[in-house]
Amino acid sequence: MSAIHSTDVVARLADEFGAAVSFGTPLAAHTTLRLGGPAAAIVTCTTTDMLAGVVRRLDQEQVPVLILAGGSNLVIADEGVDAVVVRVAATSYSIDGAVVHAEAGTNWDTVVAASVVAGLGGLECLSGIPGSTGATPVQNVGAYGVEISSVLRRVKLLERASGNVHWADPADLHLSYRHSILKNTDTAVVLSVEMGLLDDGLSAPVRYGELARNLGAAEGDRVAAAQVRDAVLKLRGSKGMVLNSQDHDTWSAGSFFTNPIVSREDLPRVLAAIRERLGEETAVPQFASADGGVKLSAGWLIERAGFSRGFPGEDARARLSTKHTLALTNRGDATTADLVGLARTVRDGVRDAFGVNLHPEPVFVGAQL
Known part of the structure; x- marks a missing residue:
């Protein structure tokens, strides 16, 4: 079914799942490039159960779907897309000891900041990266010598073909440089992510020369995670890599x-x-x-x-x-x-x-x- 002919199906999602629905909204407002034409409809899902239910229903009705969260890694055509955009807006996270669990729609830097405040190390080099937590395993997000694969414990996925939800091990995702089996496919939707961090308040070993120099450290040293986060944010800011609506x-x-x-x-x-x-x-x-x-x-x-x-x-x-x-x-x-x-x-x-x-x-x- 073409998305533009699926108005009735989409409208029912509000009653069935409690999702917010809008029609013909430009996607430029939902991408960090501030580019992109309209979608046939946008369905905003504020819980993981809602997200899974909405995607299942649209798949059952054979409605084209585009999953969108932070919009930081999308180039959308000026003409828009003949698809129903499902916005991932489930934003809760928790920290239990050295284990961090976050739903897919949670702002990524919010998770990084909370981990540092909790005295955990491992994510500090990934500070300031825009977008959602659910996107991090999709392209094996990395910066300053660290990739998400180094801390990833498991990922909860909705398998589109079966509608089943299960936890996947990192090995199942075939993570490589800026890539996984999830990227550029519609086989699965990330629902949540679980990471295991270091509990001594120190960073992962500093592997990036520019960062080490800014910290006054040698490559391989471990430094207070909060100090590394501050240095990374300053470096990213100097390169225009921290979101600022005025810049x-x-x-x-x-x-x-x-x-x-x-x-x-x-x-x-x-x-x-x-x-x-x-x-x-x-x-x-x-x-x-x-x-x-x-x-x-x-x-x-x-x-x-x-x-x-x-x-x-x-x-x-x-x-x-x-x-x-x-x-x-x-x-x-x-x-x-x-x-x-x-x-x-x-x-x-x-x-x-x-x-x-x-x-x-x-x-x-x-x-x-």
Whole structure:
């Protein structure tokens, strides 16, 4: 059933589950890019049981569904989507000893802050990341040398095909760099997340050089979790990576491209292309990847391909952040088409300069790169 022909089905959800329903609402109000056209309907679910029930009912009626929570990782077409948007708005969390449990709609940084206040370590490097807790295992959220996979105990899932709810172990999710089997699929909905943290008030070992320098620590040191959180928030803020409605540099989806992973076999060709363009003495940032390849810095490549902060200029409605070239931003009146055009220009420029393909981190809905 087309979503635009499902008005009666959607309207009944309010009576059956107590969900709030609206029709034809622009999705720009629900994404951190502040972009996106209307949905056929938006159904807001404020409890986990409501969320599971609503998705089951829509699936039974074969109504197209888009799950949306914090909206921090979505690029939605200007035309909107012919789908019923189910908003994940269950926002409770609890801390029992060193175990943190949070429902999927809980603001992620709220969970991080509460864990630090409780004297727990492990999440502090993930401070300031926008979006919901339920999104963290979907793309194995990470920052400053830490990924959610390092603390994840289990994830409660609604399996769409069967309608069953069960706890999944991290191994079942095949977590890798900014990816899991949940990403870019509609097979399951995350209902809640459980994490096991450190209970001595100290951070996880600091693995990121820039953060270690800001802390006056050596890589591998453990520092007070609260101190690390403060340092991470300052670093992210300096790069426009902490949401601020008054700062258009934060009207973004965060880092737009993932750091490319180059195979060991292809690395000499890529390094030769870089040094041919930039000089033989160019030091190229390289990091070992879990799959045996070599991870390069997307931001470094973008800048060396000739794209500066604020590109393409002050008159552009979509520009690279003035603080960080890895973020693509809406300057207030951009369209999704503007943003996608900018993304293509940057992607193609890096490929033409160095023969490296950049891949977007956000999920595209109704639009494509």
